[in-house]
Amino acid sequence: MKVLALLVLVGCAPLAGAGRARVMPAHANEVTVTPEVMLITPRLSSTDVHLPWAQIAIGYRRGFMDRVELGARVWGFSLGKTSLKSSGAAFDGKVQLMYRDRGGPFDLALAPSAGYHKVEFGGTPEHQALFSLPLLFGFQLGPNQLVLGPRVAYQLWFGESQQTQRILFGGLSLAFAWRLGAHFTLTPELVMLYAPVPFGGEDPGTSKKGLTLTSVGIGFTWGW
Secondary structure (H helix, E strand, C coil): CCCHHHHHHHCCCCCCCCCCCCCCCCCCEEEEEEEEEEEEEECCCCCCCCEEEEEEEEEEEEEEECCEEEEEEEEEEEEHHHCEEEEEEEEEEEEEEECHHHCCCCEEEECCEEEEEEEEECCCCEEEEEEEEEEEEEEEECCEEEEEEEEEEEEEEEECCEEEEEEEEEEEEEEEEEECCCCEEEEEEEEEEEEEEECCCCCCCCCCEEEEEEEEEEEEEEEC
């Protein structure tokens, strides 16, 4: 597969930012700023290759009814001296499946997300579409919440200079929503995704299989 050049140019759409495992009340609002660093690790030889990436995302969410929350994010990154420009957007949803204070042992929510990511680096733009489906388990610790999020994700990586790649990931996230006041929440989050995608090579006896995406982000949220 012709993945290495695409990984170097495209990086990855944000993985962090699912938030708490509980939807906001109807008409409540949140704005979140999330700096995020990533490590993209394709296994191209007997050892892994590590490709770093970084960006910052800004998101808005609103509670629409008792069990539904909707929102959107935009993000970007630029290195002017190298002509590298990265940008994207996503639509996010959250549906409450279980409430801890309504008979459930924990909060449980489904948080689908669909996003688009573009990178320009001299030549034709490279594109990525990402579809993610986390299942969020929220464990209350006083006013704070520990959030465990097993998930599946599907990515399309495409561009005029690349063959389209379709990759199915499985993974897990761990976040801690730390309430620091009536309106402010700080949420560090770790996300790891893995796909058993094969990579081409001249030596069939060498292991060249597997792509790992690791993300560390910190969400700064203001709600009202």
